[in-house]
Amino acid sequence: MRADKRGGDANKQKWMEETVKVFQVEGGWTRENVRIGERPEPLPGPGEVRLKMKAASLNFRDLLVPLKGYGARMKALPLILLSDGVGIVDAIGPEVSAPKLGERVCPLFFQSWSAGPPDEQRLGFSLGSELDGTMAEYMVLPAKGVVPVPDFLSDAEAATLPCAALTAWSAIIKEGCVRPGQKVLVQGTGGVSLFALQFAKLAGAFVIVTSSSDAKLERARELGADATINYKTTPEWGKSARALVGGEGLDHIVEVGGQDTLPQSLRAIRPGGTVSMIGVLSGGMMDVRLGMIVTRHIRLQGITVGSRDDFLAMVRAVECHRLRPEVDRIFAFGELPKAMDFLASGQHFGKLCIEH
């Protein structure tokens, strides 16, 4: 695969026949069908740019996609995996003024959500689901579907921003409006939760982190957590969290557990507090004391990643505070199945990345 721009007519036929390497689900929804494949080399059309991909990162969703797809509007197979990544702009189609050749950019998770509140259209086109994802040597995307990233981040660090970081940003900063002195609890030490810890600390909050592992809680403290609770040895952690903040309850809880954790979150949150509903790791169906949510004026705020404008705001904060994403380990392109197994094992602390 060449990295220069378009050649003359003599080269055109050869150019069209060139292929690029991708990691995709092909032939049917099952983990066994996750394979390295080939696609024709993509070329940018009007308003589009091509990225030479440098790194990608995994999210919990990427474990579910190969099993049965994700959502009602999945792209037909084959589907290139993963939503998150970073690449260098190596070719530009007509009518593109930005980004420039050579700029390093992240693709947006939601390709159609530029600004404003979410709607069906804006939430309808995510990478690695309704659209091909980032596990490709080259990607062609609308110029508006990519955002420049700070130079000080490594490729792997930059690749973690599109989904996990932006989701945490939306929860803590945009929707949560967390302020200095507020009390925040984040569940677990996965990708979203550690970004939520970092953004809540940027906002000046007191942050409690829960985890199944004391060793991970130690690392969370090194990352800035003010207090920690092991949710395995303290299953009634809602009561403990409330006690840790003087009995008044938390201002904000980042909820990634779902049915097994929401009852504890509702116990720990203060009247008028916000529970950011982000994930359902322990299940998505439950009985809940609705009256308590009403009478205690609790806000349950669904969060789904964020817009291009939100991404730009987050990147400014990341740059200003030299915030470094917590990358647990980096796998090679061909090791995607190994990286997925490691994610599924739950041993990770923060993000797992792929370098191309």
Ligand SMILES: NC(=O)c1ccc[n+]([C@@H]2O[C@H](COP(=O)([O-])OP(=O)(O)OC[C@H]3O[C@@H](n4cnc5c(N)ncnc54)[C@H](OP(=O)(O)O)[C@@H]3O)[C@@H](O)[C@H]2O)c1
């Ligand atoms: N709404 C959105 O826009 C959005 C965006 C990204 C992710 N999500 C969702 O958010 C969740 C987390 O995603 P992720 O990518 O951050 O996952 P991840 O990196 O795999 O992190 C998962 C971590 O959550 C903790 N955990 C697991 N089960 C738990 C439970 N029952 N109670 C408390 N903590 C538990 C574990 O931490 P310890 O090992 O420390 O115990 C685990 O390592 C997933 O459900 C994902 O689908 C939603």
